[in-house]
Amino acid sequence: MKKAKKATTAATKNACGLCGKTGKVYHTECCGNWICDDHDKYQVFSYARNSCARNHDRYTVCGVHHAEQHEHPDWKTCPECREHFDKLEMFVWAATNEYNFTKLENPPAFEPTLCAKCKQRIRLGEDGYSIKSHVYFCERCSPLPTWG
DSSP: OOOOOOOOSTTTSOBOTTTOOBSSEEEOTTTOOEEEOOGGGOOTTOOOOOOHHHHHHHHSHHHHHHHTTOSSSOGGGOHHHHHHSSSHHHHHHHHHSTTOSSOOSSOOOOOOEEOTTTOOEEOTTTSOEEEETTEEEETTTOOOOOOO
């Protein structure tokens, strides 16, 4: 009888659940999934999204739920998580974006955010924008800062 070969695919190795890379990975504290140990890739104030670990920690409800130490056992049904985000649109984005291991099924509908000046849609999780007195402006219409 022939012995089965040990599989050497990424599925049997410790691989990042987001990008699939193997090597320097660890279990997330929030959900216990394998993720790249790549916080060191991020340059401060660059706003780059090149770190699997940082993206999951900062841009998902799962990461927020853990960081804020909510008592509810599941971020998907946690009332504090919904209240954490100023706008429902941001909650939905953080619960369904590509930085999640599991995504919120059937996310709630929300009114899109529109630029106060040109009325174009602003995707709060993706686009550049500014806020002044709870009024949103797209990157193109954002008021210039006044220095002096």
